[in-house]
Amino acid sequence: MAGNSADGRQAEGPKRARNRTDTAVPWYVTTGRQIKGYKRELNRIDEALSRQDVRGVGSPLTRLRGSLSVSLVGGVLVLVAAFIVSLINPKPDSGVAAxxxxxxxxxxxxxxxxxxxxxxxxxxxxxxxxxxxxxxxxxxxxRSLPTGPLMGIPSAPNLLSPRTDETAVWTVCDWRDTAVPLSLLKTGDITTAVIAGDDMLDGGTDLGNTRAVLVKPAGDPTRLWLLYRDTRAEVGRGDYAAQAALGLTPSLIESAVTVSPSLLATIAPSPVLTAPRLVNQGQPSPTVNGSAIGDVLTVTTASGARAFYLVGSGGVQQVSPVLAQMMINTGAAQKLVDDPASVQAMPRIAIVDDSRFPAQVPTLVSEPALCWSWTKTVGELTAHTRIFTNSRMPVTESGRVAAVHLLPNNGTTDQATDSITRPGYGWYARITGDSTDSVAAEQLLWIDPNGTRFPIDVVIARNGGVSYDPTVKALGFDSISPTPIPAAVAKLYAPGATLSIKNAQVMQGTINPSSQVPNPPSTQGQPPPPPPSEEEEQEPSSPQQPGPPTADPAANASGETATPVPAVNDPSTAGR
Structure with missing residues (x-):
């Protein structure tokens, strides 16, 4: 048995040797202990060079860095916990503020x-x-302070968050129900909306140089206006020469689009479209042999098109086909010139302003939505206007939801029926002139999201100086520049009370209900109130004493006054 044990041990010896050979670490692999030792030696060399110490005890700043990190993490956790507690259970300020x-x-x-x-x-x-x-x-x-009576301006705004758009965009749109025949259309059948900003606009095709809209005012349907490019010009009902030159047939005149006075007033007018009367018209021209002043020379160009030249006393002027046809329709002679070189040799003079006439016979369009837009970017000297049409009110879905219906005023001024802007933000604006190159800087306004304009009053100093600064600073608008708004557009908003420091410091005691305009309730998504019953309509209403009218510099500039009008949300416009 001893021999067997010896033989077994001898057999296990080579086996263990083989296992040690198999599990040995290769010579080219670096162990973790070697890496740690190498780093420790590098740290000792750094300390020896910087601190003349080779003991390797470590930097004394290690504890300081550790404590600072722990303190920073703890402070952040405390702040986060305090913020969460303030959201869950906010506590009012125990002190007294202004x-x-x-x-x-x-x-x-x-x-x-x-x-x-x-x-x-x-x-x-x-x-x-x-x-x-x-x-x-x-x-x-x-309860820590003695109390006093009620103060403030009735119906002044509660929301004072202004928009700061780089580009001012104001759009006025008419939308009419296509189910109502044009001949029976009235002012009440037209929705006139003022759209502030460009974030609510959606769609529309500009009139450009080839399209036009023939309209008649709702208040005076006997007058005709042609809207083309970005302007409007009147066409006489009895001026058949101009009507024929513009391609206005009796059927087109009968089907002219009815527009609101509010939209028509915003579009810049041009002179009446009629044939001009020239000085010495009909007399022989001293420079154009065989032609009289006012005659039209027709020349065929190399491309086959026709060019028209109006004859004057000192030469000729090339004019548009529309103006040439107007002159011919009023009795001027039309002469065909076979030799174009003879016309080119004639002197060129300015006889009439041909730019105000359409360049060609326009194509009349009639769509349910007719809009005019005014745009001006910060730093630009001139504004840009355009007229465009659309098959629906050109606003986004959010714009339809945000539309606010303006209650009608007393009828003394034209006013929009709806106001559309981004909810929660108003406009700190300044009235400027209606012309695109106007540099006027007039009344300051605050236009709230409910479509009410509040004039900002000036403060008269002891030395007689007048300044908006104290009022503007009190309202919090001194750090921004006012957004320009044309006077014709500003008048379309509902008039509100004047924001004045003097008026705000008046102690009211009680407020006359007839002069108090409540904050508009939120009626979005709710059905409109039911109409009054016949018995309620027959009951005589008790007379109310109207409150004192509020001065409005924007209205006084045009010689008109208006009382404040409340504004409420109108769910009926959500589907337009």
């Missing part, structure tokens, strides 16, 4: 050591003279 609000939404302001309730945020800022935000205060803080 403008305060309660959990129920009431706004209070400190004025002359007393706590006064105010009608709205705009009045509160005007009273304190600073654009402060209302802070939520506790009941204990509100």
């Amino acid at each position: 403008i305060m609000t309660t959990r129920s939404g009431g706004i209070f302001v400190q004025f002359n050591g007393r706590l006064h309730p105010v009608t709205n945020l705009a009045s509160a800022r005007l009273i304190v003279g600073k654009p402060e935000e209302a802070k939520v205060a506790t009941d204990a803080a509100l």
